[in-house]
Amino acid sequence: MTTRRGDLFDPACPTRQLLDRIGSKWVSMVVKLLAAADPPEVRFADLRRRIPGISQKMLSVTLGQLVRDGLVARRVDPTVPPQVHYRLTELGMSLEVPLAALREWAEQHMPAINDRPPADR
DSSP, rough: OOOTOOOOOOOOOOHHHHHHHHHHHHHHHHHHHHHHHHSOOOOOOHHHHTTTTTOOOHHHHHHHHHHHHHEEEEEEOOOOEEEEEEOOOOOHHHHHHHHHHHHHHHHHHHHHHHOOOOOOO
C-alpha cells in the first residue's frame, strides 16, 4: 500500500509519525529550553530543574527518544559521577520554528477554547 501524503489515517504518514514522536508537552519544553540555551549545552540536572513537574525518569525517557531520533546530541564527561550534557542538533534546531508557531497559536487561542462552556467542549 502506498502512503498518500498527508493521510493522517495511515500509520505510515510522516506527519502522524512525527506527532507520535514529538506530541508530548515534555518534548516541546525540552526543545524550547535547549533552543534558548546559552551556552548551547545543558546538563541533565539543569534541565530537570528548569522543567517544572518533570520526573527524572520522564526526562530521561524524553531525552533518550530525542537522541535516538537525531534531534538532540548527548555528551558524557568521564567524571565521577559522570556529567551528561545535551544540545539540539541542526535537525532539532529546525524543529523549534514550528513548535514556536504552535506555542504562539496556543497563547492566542487557548483563552477562547477555555472560555467555552463545558457542554460545548
